[in-house]
Amino acid sequence: NAGVTQTPKFQVLKTGQSMTLQCAQDMNHEYMSWYRQDPGMGLRLIHYSVGAGITDQGEVPNGYNVSRSTTEDFPLRLLSAAPSQTSVYFCASRPLDRFGNYGYTFGSGTRLTVV
């Protein structure tokens, strides 16, 4: 049971490049989400999904795309990287509540720098 696995751990992109941040969980969690963490701004929600085939926008979705073709995977795509997207990205998951378990499990994060 690996929990939530994010790859890569570090990435440097040039402005305008595209890339995909990977997130996979092996806990059969229905709910998955992507957050970005910037100094002094906490964790801001980018996109989230409540199950395969269902996604929705969070607080800061511009410049990012997601898809959810399986329960396990929730990749985050940067369409055309900009310096403002330099951040630490966290993927998190949790099960739809059935027994009072609401806690998120976070991945270890991806530190992205756009130059």
Added chain:
Amino acid sequence: GENVEQHPSTLSVQEGDSAVIKCTYSDSASNYFPWYKQELGKRPQLIIDIRSNVGEKKDQRIAVTLNKTAKHFSLHITETQPEDSAVYFCAEGRIYTGTASKLTFGTGTRLQVTL
């Protein structure tokens, strides 16, 4: 939309003293209030949570209190230890049995426990 204000942004206490972090939320429909701890370079981890039908919850040295009327909730850490040094995030969301909801996070409090 949802908004969470968290104070203070930094907090320094001596070992053995108590620490209190406060959050204020705006969405009266919110009914779930977790707290996460993030050590330097690590992922956020859930340390305690509370639902709106409970006014206080304790787990050893940590406790959370909720005032629904005033729309604020607080994290209390007693007998602080150096390993309590970390960034703490509050969050709020809506939880209903069988569903999931997004969480909105506060901007974080950096707690430093000095010897």
